[in-house]
Amino acid sequence: MDIRCNVRECLERERNYLYQLVDTYGLLHPVVVKQSQILDEIINIYNKETEN
Numbered sequence: 001m002d003i004r005c006n007v008r009e010c011l012e013r014e015r016n017y018l019y020q021l022v023d024t025y026g027l028l029h030p031v032v033v034k035q036s037q038i039l040d041e042i043i044n045i046y047n048k049e050t051e052n
Contacts (some may be wrong), residue, residue: 007042008046011046014038017035018035
């Protein structure tokens with residue numbers, strides 16, 4: 001199985017979770033900021049994998 005596929009699925013799942021958190025808490029809540037940082041890390045992994 002292609003690792004990029006797994007990372008992409010994870011990215012979409014975490015992005016959707018971030019949207020839910022924003023709807024619940026607003027943009028500046030610490031839990032939203034933390035989830036945004038997690039999403040940034042996944043995006044960085046995805047970008048590394050797709051560079052080739």
